[in-house]
Amino acid sequence: MTPRLDAIGLVASDMAASLAFYRRLGLDIPADADTAPHAEATLPSGLRVLWDTEETIRSFDPEWTRPPGGGERLGLAFACDSPAEVDSVYAELTEAGYRGHLKPWNAFWGQRYAVVLDPDGCGVSLFASAE
Incomplete structure (x- = not known):
């Protein structure tokens, strides 16, 4: 089996602010996701965009820190x-x-x-x- 790209993950410092931005670009994200630690949107192609709060990431990777330079990568x-x-x-x-x-x-x-x-x-x- 060959791995296939299934999702793109983003880490949000402010979940509601991040989701509001991507809703303006047409992503269908449920309103109740604004306060969730994890959110997902499935695009028409089947590719998913995933958001996790910084706290969620630190829950399984306690050493995680925001990369220098913000989200430039x-x-x-x-x-x-x-x-x-x-x-x-x-x-x-x-x-x-x-x-x-x-x-x-x-x-x-x-x-x-x-x-x-x-x-x-x-x-x-x-x-x-x-x-």
């Missing part, structure tokens, strides 16, 4: 239907108080591309074909 990418949608989603998120990292631009590789940081500092790319 992980990045998620969300496909948008058009360049205009990249711009509008970026604007919606930054106007809601999330920190923009790269404003929308026409990347040399043929995409409209932008990056917003989630509440834990993980880069979240927004992209669409520039054509």
Whole structure:
């Protein structure tokens, strides 16, 4: 048997804040997950996104500490239907108080591309074909 990618795990310092961010990107996450130590969302492809609080991680790994530099080591990418949608989603998120990292631009590789940081500092790319 060959292992297959089944889930992407995120560690949240503030579960409700993290889930609110990803709900704005269209993930279907139950409202009661905001106070849970663990939450999951299954994407249409079957891939799951998992969130655990820092306390949950420390419950089985007492030596765990937040990596230096925040969430820079992980990045998620969300496909948008058009360049205009990249711009509008970026604007919606930054106007809601999330920190923009790269404003929308026409990347040399043929995409409209932008990056917003989630509440834990993980880069979240927004992209669409520039054509």
